[in-house]
Amino acid sequence: GAGVSQSPSNKVTEKGKDVELRCDPISGHTALYWYRQSLGQGLEFLIYFQGNSAPDKSGLPSDRFSAERTGGSVSTLTIQRTQQEDSAVYLCASSPPGLAGGVEQYFGPGTRLTVT
Amino acid sequence: GENVEQHPSTLSVQEGDSAVIKCTYSDSASNYFPWYKQELGKRPQLIIDIRSNVGEKKDQRIAVTLNKTAKHFSLHITETQPEDSAVYFCAAIRLQAQLWSRSNSGGYQKVTFGIGTKLQVIP
Incomplete structure (x- = not known):
């Protein structure tokens, strides 16, 4: 079946511009996560949604970063006034409902953001 | 907050040998520990x-x-x-069931990943 999809796959933007990244989770998955992966680095947790609610926003690096999820499905990560240090691959993942077996995170292909 | 340390950062082994990657975590409430493999350019x-x-x-x-x-x-x-050559990530996750939820919609998760280990298997 269809996996997690993200768009765009690549985004080049000028410093100071706003960008919006989109994540389409697997249908029926209630949990959705955003991560940032800088070149050669690990996965930096940004934000987690359970349904449309974000119980944990502690990973957002600054107030320039925001995310929302509507209809328990699509999520958008918005970065305002982008800076060069925002350049990274932004990964989205989703998990099915249920704690017993539904904790595996299925990752999308990522959006490679380059801020010039 | 949770801190996950992962060692080594790089590891080279001969084909057929064993490889061991270790992680330590700080949050004693973490109760789920997955390992992820990321091949070059893939998720x-x-x-x-x-x-x-x-x-x-x-x-x-x-x-x-x-x-x-x-x-x-x-x-x-x-x-x-x-x-097997790839980057391997460990994670420590705290799963907390939301007691108010009657449906099995999943619980709160606190997720912290390690920095990753680049494993190279030499043929």
């Missing part, structure tokens, strides 16, 4: 996981051990093959 994929009520789990050539007292867990790959 991370779960290869094995372990819950805090289990000490060891094995799946063919891959095994994970957990020491809750010491707060560390390890990934063991035996009989390594060139296709």
Whole structure:
């Protein structure tokens, strides 16, 4: 079946511009996560949604970063006034409902953001 | 907050040898520990996981051990093959069921990943 999809796959933007990244989770998955992966680095947790609610926003690096999820499905990560240090691959993942077996995170292909 | 340390950052082994990657965590409330494999240019994929009520789990050539007292867990790959070459990430996750939720919609998760280990298997 269809996996997690993200768009765009690549985004080049000028410093100071706003960008919006989109994540389409697997249908029926209630949990959705955003991560940032800088070149050669690990996965930096940004934000987690359970349904449309974000119980944990502690990973957002600054107030320039925001995310929302509507209809328990699509999520958008918005970065305002982008800076060069925002350049990274932004990964989205989703998990099915249920704690017993539904904790595996299925990752999308990522959006490679380059801020010039 | 939670801190997950992963060692080594890079690891080279000869084909057929074993590889061991270790992680330590700080949050004693963490109760789920997955390992993800990320091949070059691809997305991370779960290869094995372990819950805090289990000490060891094995799946063919891959095994994970957990020491809750010491707060560390390890990934063991035996009989390594060139296709095992990738970056491996550990994670420590705190799962908390939302008691107010009547539906089994999943619980709150606090997720922290390690920095990753680049494994190279030399043919």
